[in-house]
Amino acid sequence: DAGITQSPRHKVTETGTPVTLRCHQTENHRYMYWYRQDPGHGLRLIHYSYGVKDTDKGEVSDGYSVSRSKTEDFLLTLESATSSQTSVYFCAISAGQNNEQFFGPGTRLTVL
Amino acid sequence: QQQVKQSPQSLIVQKGGIPIINCAYENTAFDYFPWYQQFPGKGPALLIAIRPDVSEKKEGRFTISFNKSAKQFSLHIMDSQPGDSATYFCAASHGGATNKLIFGTGTLLAVQP
Numbered sequence: 662d663a664g665i666t667q668s669p670r671h672k673v674t675e676t677g678t679p680v681t682l683r684c685h686q687t688e689n690h691r692y693m694y695w696y697r698q699d700p701g702h703g704l705r706l707i708h709y710s711y712g713v714k715d716t717d718k719g720e721v722s723d724g725y726s727v728s729r730s731k732t733e734d735f736l737l738t739l740e741s742a743t744s745s746q747t748s749v750y751f752c753a754i755s756a757g758q759n760n761e762q763f764f765g766p767g768t769r770l771t772v773l
Numbered sequence: 774q775q776q777v778k779q780s781p782q783s784l785i786v787q788k789g790g791i792p793i794i795n796c797a798y799e800n801t802a803f804d805y806f807p808w809y810q811q812f813p814g815k816g817p818a819l820l821i822a823i824r825p826d827v828s829e830k831k832e833g834r835f836t837i838s839f840n841k842s843a844k845q846f847s848l849h850i851m852d853s854q855p856g857d858s859a860t861y862f863c864a865a866s867h868g869g870a871t872n873k874l875i876f877g878t879g880t881l882l883a884v885q886p
Contacts, residue, residue, distance in 0.1 A: 692870070692871070692872070694873075701878055702878060703777075703779075703876035703877055703878045703879050704817065704862065704874075704876040705876070706873055706875075709873065711870070719873065720875075751817070755870075759805065759822065759824075759868070760805075760869070760872040761807065761822065762807075762819070762872065762874060763819060764816035764817045764818070765816050766815065766816050767814075767816050
């Protein structure tokens with residue numbers, strides 16, 4: 662898992678509540694990413710970070726915000742969760758000669 | 774819009790067969806093409822990747838074939854085993870430090886004993 666942990670691993674919440682997912686890495690990688698995985702869509706990039714306090718939007722960023730105050734932690738926040746945000750969320754880091762991406766174990770989020 | 778199209782959606786082969794999964798891309802600026810393997814309940818794992826300066830790359834039983842003019846690439850699994858049963862995703866990116874991946878929609882492979 663390239664030293665990547667995600668928490669929580671499972672969460673059930675209600676529409677309108679705020680939710681924060683955490684990605685933690687232990688190997689000091691500069692680049693970190695958040696993806697969501699949905700049937701029929703593969704994985705889609707939500708946001709990514711290229712350093713502490715440096716983040717940018719991905720393909721499906723609406724309704725999500727991120728923060729990176731430390732190299733090892735990348736947080737994904739749903740300010741007001743909606744049912745359309747029910748998904749499996751994966752964090753990834755970029756490493757290696759070709760900037761290969763390695764994924765964490767995922768967080769399954771259900772918004773009722 | 775979907776920039777990477779993957780087919781088939783699902784595939785069943787017998788043990789020892791050679792499943793082939795195909796992907797097509799639109800953006801000619803893509804220059805990095807990885808394949809990921811995902812087991813249920815796990816994160817995607819990088820399997821093999823290719824850049825457009827070569828037409829084929831092999832790693833163990835896994836081979837990527839790349840056709841730059843057709844903007845297509847495919848994954849072949851030689852001597853497939855039941856343990857290869859998983860979902861496979863192709864992806865593409867512009868490479869570089871940012872390396873934002875665009876994924877295909879996935880192929881569910883079942884290898885029957």
